[in-house]
Amino acid sequence: MDFFRLRTLRELSRRETMAAVADALGISSSAVSQQIAQLEDEVGIALVERRGRGVMLTPAGQRLVLHADRIFGIVEEAKTDIAELQNIVAGDLRIAAQPSAASSFIPAAIRQLAIDHPHLDIVMTTMGPAEGVAALRAWQADIVVADDISFDPHTLEGTADTLFLCRDQLFVLLPAGHRLESESVIELAQLRDEHWALDVASGAYSMAIRQACRDIGFEPVINGFSDSFEVVFALVEAGCSISVMPGLALRDFGEGLTVKPLAPSTYRSIHAITRRGEVRNPKVAAVLDQLVKSAPRDLNRS
Structure with a gap:
């Protein structure tokens, strides 16, 4: 069986539409259909069936995907073993990072890695944590940088390794001249009557903020x-809204904003996530080491 066709089926099991698989693999939807049809010819049984606008895997397709997961895992383990023996930091490496990390310390890490390891080619893509972990499982990313508000790293136990990078404090954003501007810290309860703007790049993060408000008795x-x-930033600066955002996202906030620590002090942890055992791969180890060095040690703005 052809590896690329197996990978196409595996992607289809996760994304459910030919168009989504085509985007993920960088081919056309018709090429996806062709790959699946050829794989069905190879195995001699139907692997997918149409369901409305999408497709569903047949029992045979589901069984084959389980084998494909094992096959790709073994191949990656073999690559890691060879790379470890060669002890060469080179080749391609893909990072999936949530926007606040991608716009703060990761570029500095990539720049230093280019100096230290000129034969290592890194490509970074911004993704929400759940999307990044899906890319990791599909071998479309090698390292995911995610926080523990948007994604629980413990759900990956046994299938991935996690490395703590830094803590990131949450802050309240106010427009200049706001009634709470003189406060040293601000509690959520003090924001009960405000209009809010929320970053929804990670739906889980915005839901966590809304749930924290509900827990103390109000719906923002x-x-x-x-x-x-x-x-x-623009909505807050214009006086339309307030917001709660992590420190990593506040690198370039404007002068028309006032930033105050949220009380009680609230933090999220930033982690680097890799497939189980791949920390032995020299290029993965080199990138993880530089991410630890580049991650900020102190984000307290109080």
């Missing part, structure tokens, strides 16, 4: 949703 009134820090 949201007048801005955006997957762009700049839009949230």
